[in-house]
Structure formats: C-alpha cells, structure tokens
Amino acid sequence: MDRSIIHMDLDSFFVSVELLRRPELKGKPLIIGGSSERGVVASCSYEARKFGIHSAMSSQKAKKLCPEAIFVRGDMQEYSKYSKIVRQIIHDKAPVYEQASIDEFYLDITGMDRFFGILKWTTELRETIIKESGLPISCGLSVNKVVSKIATGLSKPNGLLYVPAGTEKAxxxxxxxxxxxxxxxxxxxxxxxxxxxxxxxxxxxxxxxxxxxxxxxxxxxxxxxxxxxxxxxxPYSERKSISTETTFGEDSTNVPMLHATLLQMVEELCFSLRKKNFLTGCLTVKIKYSNFEKETRQCSFSYTSSDDVLMQKITGLFDALYNKRKHVRLIGVKLSNLVHGNYQISLFEDSEKNQNLYAAMDAIRTKFGQDAVKRAIGKKTGQGK
CATH class of the missing domain: 1.10.150.20 (5' to 3' exonuclease, C-terminal subdomain)
Known part of the structure; x- marks a missing residue:
C-alpha cells in the first residue's frame, strides 16, 4: 500500500508571528534578526526578499540591499508559543506526526483514504490551522517525506500541492x-x-x-x-532536558581543570542540541563533593544552541556555586526548557562567521564522530589536584 505523507511548513514563521502582534508592519520589508554589525537575518518578509535578502545573511549586507528595511529582534518565547498552538491542532487530528523544527511538521495519514479523501482531509486541516492560529501555512502531500517537502516549497506562499502516487518522478x-x-x-x-x-x-x-x-x-x-x-x-515526543556528568578518578580542587571539563561538556551538549534541532532556555550546573554533598545552580536566558553563549555562562555559574574548601567528586551540566528550532534562528545577534563555523564543525563531527573536532580550551582536562 502506498503511504500518504504530508509536509507542513509555516510560511516566514517569525515574520508571520510578528505581523499578528504588529499588523501595521504588513506589506513592509521586515527583517527578524539583530541590526548590529554582528547581526544576522533570521527571517524576512517576502517584501524584503525582493531586494535579494535571505536568512543567514549578515544584517549589514541586508541594510545595504534595503536601507528602508525594518529590523525586529526575535522573540523565541513568542514563536515557541505559536509553534505549540499549531502542534496541538495537528496532535488532535493526525494519527502520527513528527515535528522537524519549530515551524515544520510531517504527518503520516496512510490508510485514512479508506475513510476520508486524503486531499480533502489535508485541505481541511490546513484551513483549521490558519483559522485557529492566524498563521499562513503551506503543505505538500505525496507518498513520502522528500517529495512532500519539495511540493511544499513549490506551493509557497500559503498553498497546498498534491502529488498523487505514481507521479513522483514526472x-x-x-x-x-x-x-x-x-x-x-x-x-x-x-x-x-x-x-x-x-x-x-x-x-x-x-x-x-x-x-x-x-x-x-x-x-x-x-x-x-x-x-x-x-x-x-x-512520532513526536517532547524532550524536556539533555544532560551529562563526569565523576573524577580522584577528587579535585583544580579549578582550571574543572572549568575546562565544564566547557567540553557544554560543547558536546550544544552539538547534540543542534543535531536534534533543539534550543535551550535554561542551564544548570551540578557539583558533588567528596562527602557526597550535592549542590546545583541554574540560570535562564533567551533560547539558543550556541557554544559561545553557554560557555560564557557556565564558568560564572560554577564559580558562584563552588565552595573552594571542598574537593569535587563529580560535576554535571544540564540544558533544559527545550524547544524545537535550529541554530540559524537561535542567535538573533550572532555573526555570520560564527554560524558558518558551527555548521562546518558540526558537519565534521557528524561525519567523523563527536571527538573529531574540539575547541582548544576544552581539549586538555587533566585531572590533577
């Protein structure tokens, strides 16, 4: 039996959410992202795209292409809220679904054509999402994920394209x-x-x-x-947190070594986040002393999956928690308050250079293993006292 797979993609998601909040910006060249010298375009309206602007472009270049562009710094909490609204609608109606990113979903409705017309069902679901969320969404329907995703791209903006079984190649x-x-x-x-x-x-x-x-x-x-x-x-499952910890062979008071170990942990966790299309909004550090006493401390921040952002926070968090008179037996790091999203949209003020660096490092790790490339600061974690 041929499968029936739907791909759904919220059109210019961040822009669409901002227009719900600020309808006076409709029809204007709108850019979501940082406007500073280091800023990057996370998303842009169709009016801005006419000037050649696209996501991941530096904000400085975007300004040159369209001086009248309006910059809005992204609000991941707001975007996450609307993503959950759409996900709940899909959850209530689809037998099996996958959330591929904050604004992208796959649905498997195989076998439903025996009870409903799959095109009619898909059309009605799309209309429900638009009505209840206020957001435009494009859809592709075919026998598999790849063809459906391509169909979605061709249906944009705010359309639906059906590729019947047997017509994929044509x-x-x-x-x-x-x-x-x-x-x-x-x-x-x-x-x-x-x-x-x-x-x-x-x-x-x-x-x-x-x-x-x-x-x-x-x-x-x-x-x-x-x-x-x-x-x-x-099938979708909501992950709440991701964590790692290290128990030392010998209890230690070596702060530089403890810092280096924490930085390496953060680097590995951030790679895992980006690989699974997650962002985090909360960082926790855990210390267990030689007497087995345990302490934790956490901080919240704007959603991110950036090594740089979390590395800047982790050592300060540890130093505020650590009792220097005690020997450390174990340290751990936890990233929680997770939402779906990717690196390009997580850092509205990060640089294009940094984004390209992360992409290159992640590609090497994916191909050759997580230990294939590491930052110099996280490499040497000798466990001297």
Whole structure:
C-alpha cells in the first residue's frame, strides 16, 4: 500500500508571528534578526526578499540591499508559543506526526483514504490551522517525506500541492537539482560540472556514476531524485532536558581543570542540541563533593544552541556555586526548557562567521564522530589536584 505523507511548513514563521502582534508592519520589508554589525537575518518578509535578502545573511549586507528595511529582534518565547498552538491542532487530528523544527511538521495519514479523501482531509486541516492560529501555512502531500517537502516549497506562499502516487518522478523531473533537500552549493557545482542541472537528468543517470561523482552520498541522492524515500515519520515526543556528568578518578580542587571539563561538556551538549534541532532556555550546573554533598545552580536566558553563549555562562555559574574548601567528586551540566528550532534562528545577534563555523564543525563531527573536532580550551582536562 502506498503511504500518504504530508509536509507542513509555516510560511516566514517569525515574520508571520510578528505581523499578528504588529499588523501595521504588513506589506513592509521586515527583517527578524539583530541590526548590529554582528547581526544576522533570521527571517524576512517576502517584501524584503525582493531586494535579494535571505536568512543567514549578515544584517549589514541586508541594510545595504534595503536601507528602508525594518529590523525586529526575535522573540523565541513568542514563536515557541505559536509553534505549540499549531502542534496541538495537528496532535488532535493526525494519527502520527513528527515535528522537524519549530515551524515544520510531517504527518503520516496512510490508510485514512479508506475513510476520508486524503486531499480533502489535508485541505481541511490546513484551513483549521490558519483559522485557529492566524498563521499562513503551506503543505505538500505525496507518498513520502522528500517529495512532500519539495511540493511544499513549490506551493509557497500559503498553498497546498498534491502529488498523487505514481507521479513522483514526472513531478520532480523538470525541477532544478537544488530543489532536492540537503543538496548544497558544493554538490550543485559538482553536478553542474557533469552536465546535470535538473532532477530528471539526475534520475536517469546511472546510480553508479552519481556515486563516482559524490561518493557514499550519491546513492541516496539518486534515490531522492527518483522519488524514492522510505524514511518514516518519527512520532513526536517532547524532550524536556539533555544532560551529562563526569565523576573524577580522584577528587579535585583544580579549578582550571574543572572549568575546562565544564566547557567540553557544554560543547558536546550544544552539538547534540543542534543535531536534534533543539534550543535551550535554561542551564544548570551540578557539583558533588567528596562527602557526597550535592549542590546545583541554574540560570535562564533567551533560547539558543550556541557554544559561545553557554560557555560564557557556565564558568560564572560554577564559580558562584563552588565552595573552594571542598574537593569535587563529580560535576554535571544540564540544558533544559527545550524547544524545537535550529541554530540559524537561535542567535538573533550572532555573526555570520560564527554560524558558518558551527555548521562546518558540526558537519565534521557528524561525519567523523563527536571527538573529531574540539575547541582548544576544552581539549586538555587533566585531572590533577
């Protein structure tokens, strides 16, 4: 039996939320993000996009392209609230759903066509979300996640596109290869150099040849180009926190070593957050002394998944808690108050350079393991007293 998979994406989500709060900004070039020299565009209105502005662009460049642009610093708590409103609507109606990010969902409604028309059901769900949340949302409906996501992109803004079972390859064929999810600039350049510009050409090229061009990822890309994607919709589960701790072989009062260990813990936890598309709003440090006495201290902040932001907080939090007369047996770090979101939207005042650095480091860790690259400050954690 063919699957029925819906992809739903809230259009210009942050902008749409801001327009609900400030309707007088409708129709104006609106940019969500920091306006400082280090600022980055997290999202922008369609009016701003006409000037060539896009997410992850530096705010300084955006200002040059559109001097009259209106900058609004993001409010992740507000965005999280609206994301939960949409998620609850989906939860109440869909048998299985996955929240891929703060503004993106997959639904598996396989088998429902025996009771409802799946296109009619999808249309009604979309209309319900728009009515109850006030937010525009685009949808794609097909037999798998990849084709549905591409269909959503083509249905924007605020539309719905249905790709019936058996028409996936014909639907994809005329589209440029960049429309395939996770096809970046480097892959695009390699394929263009090989004379492959559209998905149809890619799908008709022998898979072996694509593997020679792109290595181990070639097979997967060839399958996606042919409309083949067996990845399941992962049932949603709300994660509240993520944590790690270290028990030392020898109790210690070595503060520089304790600091370095904490920084390494934060680095590893932040990588895990970004990998799973989460942001955190609360940081907790735990200390257990040699007499097994335990103490904790926490602080709250704007949602983030940045090593830099949390590294600046963790040592101060530890120093305020630590009783220097006591030997430390164990230290731990917990990130809680988690919400769905990715790094590009978590730091409205971070720099484009930092964002590119995180992306590069995370790509290396994903490919070669979490210990493949670390900051120099977190490398040496000798456990001397």
């Amino acid at each position: 639907f994809l064929a005329p589209l440029p290869i960049e429309k395939i999810p996770m096809v970046g600039k480097k892959t695009t350049e390699i394929l263009h150099q090989a004379g492959i510009f559209d998905i149809g050409t890619l799908s008709n090229t022998p898979a072996v040849q694509i593997e020679k061009l792109l290595g181990q990822h070639g097979q997967g890309l060839w399958k996606r180009a042919n409309g083949i994607d067996l990845s399941p919709v992962e």
